[in-house]
Amino acid sequence: MSGGARGKAAQPEAGKRSRGKLPLIAGALVLLLGGGAGGAWYLGLLPGFDSGSAGHDAAGASARVPAKPPVFVEVPDIVANLNTPGRRQTFVKLRARVEVADESQAKIVQAAMPRLLDLFGSYLRETRPEEIRGSAGTQRLREEIVTRSNLAIAPAKISDVLFVELVMQ
CATH class of the missing domain: 3.30.479.30 (Band 7 domain)
Structure with missing residues (x-):
């Protein structure tokens, strides 16, 4: 009986521990993915999130006058x-x-x-x-x-x- 009581008591503790780690793991995963996406955006690897500046640069490059040298x-x-x-x-x-x-x-x-x-x-x-x-x-x-x-x-x-x-x- 003492072995059965221990087994039932041990199961809820294991469930609490695994549920306690789940938000921690999910938070770390979100931070990791967010940091990777932010780094990719900062480096210009995500062309869809650059506010359309690439299209403006390509169109405006031919219209620009080259700067005079000093x-x-x-x-x-x-x-x-x-x-x-x-x-x-x-x-x-x-x-x-x-x-x-x-x-x-x-x-x-x-x-x-x-x-x-x-x-x-x-x-x-x-x-x-x-x-x-x-x-x-x-x-x-x-x-x-x-x-x-x-x-x-x-x-x-x-x-x-x-x-x-x-x-x-």
């Missing part, structure tokens, strides 16, 4: 001493090109070149050598030169400064 204006070499605390001077040589949108802006930049050379030189003189070192320092220098240059040549806009040569001694 114009690069050569900046003469600049040699400046950096802001160093000791007696030993540190010099920097900078050769760069500035990127503008079109020829009309390139003419404005050429006309303002003395102002830009003064701006670049004075900014370099107040810069410390450790501020230029490394790729992060070079990027900060680029961003600062672009910002200051755009203020100096207000109607025109410089979109980027490309360093051809940047030597620190």
Whole structure:
């Protein structure tokens, strides 16, 4: 009798356990399938869910005018001493090109070149050598030169400064 009572009592526990795992397994399956479908949509593998942008791109591609290539204006070499605390001077040589949108802006930049050379030189003189070192320092220098240059040549806009040569001694 004790064996029969145990068998009947064990059966409902096993049924509760299997029913308790069912929502957990179903939830994991839904998450897995949802994640896979989301990833496929993000990668563009599901063409039916892209809001019809592929049809618009194919039709609009022939009507688009190709973008004009940017114009690069050569900046003469600049040699400046950096802001160093000791007696030993540190010099920097900078050769760069500035990127503008079109020829009309390139003419404005050429006309303002003395102002830009003064701006670049004075900014370099107040810069410390450790501020230029490394790729992060070079990027900060680029961003600062672009910002200051755009203020100096207000109607025109410089979109980027490309360093051809940047030597620190």
